[in-house]
Amino acid sequence: MSETLQKFLDRVAESAEQSALVKMTLSKPANRHDDLRNVYVKPVLIKEKRLFAFTYHYDRRDEVKNYAAAQMADILQEMLPARFQNAVLFTVNEDVTLLVSAKGKATLQTKKVQENREQNLDHDRQKTRLINPANPWWYQLGLTTREGKITADMQHKFKQIYKYAEIVESLVKPMKFGGTVHIADMGAGKGYLTFALHEVLTHRLHLDVDIKGVEIRPDLVLKINEIIKADGLKGLEFVESSIEAYHPEKLDVLIALHACNTATDDAIASGIKAGAELIVCAPCCHKQIRQEMERAGRFDAITRYGIFLERQAVMITDTIRALILEYFGYKTQVMEFIEMEHTPKNVLLVGRKTSKVPDKSCILQQINELKARYGIGRHYLEETLGMEFS
């Protein structure tokens, strides 16, 4: 064993003995085909005994094993550097990073920490959480501190992510897939919800996934792909593309959350064309229909007031989207995503493909009535799908 590795193990043993070990991560698998992607270690109290919970994150499952402090050196020696090239020990007053280069050279970096840290021996909380804020990507995405505590200004965002994770789990859980589940998250942005999706589907539902985060901004795509690589996450990748230009061959689940204006329509169209089993979208700003309504000038008692015109335009845009989904055989639900205090863009359209034949003429009639009432010439989604409804 190298002297550097021995020093790292000594620091682990010391901090464990002094109740100063906050957490430890082993990452960057030495062999990229290894299905053990990373390991998280944290102190726990079980039946009054101080132990260390090792959470082994495999591609499609997690495994937790508890060890006494005295056993840790052996366990770590088996994995460092044979299986992992990176280990970080977080203690109450310093971070100790062990890095092993491709040529096997080990280096140790120590950094004093300023903030007050303490050990958290809460055992059960992490196991039952849908999203584990201690996972390194949440820190790398800027949601948590290094110790996995959600930062004050990200509390709202986290609530939104958590709620979304609950909804996704309830929607996907009853579905049956024949193998890898192909998913596109269109307009994925900073990736918060895409990582939540990946975490729920792999760690909670144990699915084999191929998730593509489609995003037009190259800087974001680059940054997120670096995080994915550093954490060894399998089945997740960001793709630099516009939604309009992205045409997946295989698509089981289409997600589009807060994709701007008609980008939501492009995403829905792409899901319908690819025959996705599940389409989930939270529309963002709605300009196209409002502009049509304004142009027609066919105002009624509601739409003559600016704010209500705006709200009515939102409802008409999304109602027509829901009806078009029904037209293509999707059982469609409109639900609240999260309370208004967390985001005003809180409507979720959920379409589940069914084998039931839709009553197309009745749906068309409803769409046309709506359009006629407000003088709407076209809805971008029908155009994108190449449909002439009226």
Ligand SMILES: C[S@@+](CC[C@H](N)C(=O)[O-])C[C@H]1O[C@@H](n2cnc3c(N)ncnc32)[C@H](O)[C@@H]1O
């Ligand atoms: C409001 S953010 C939403 C991000 C994420 N889905 C969420 O809900 O947290 C919208 C993202 O969609 C991207 N976007 C907007 N129009 C797009 C298009 N036509 N093609 C690809 N990405 C687009 C933007 O760059 C932005 O990052």
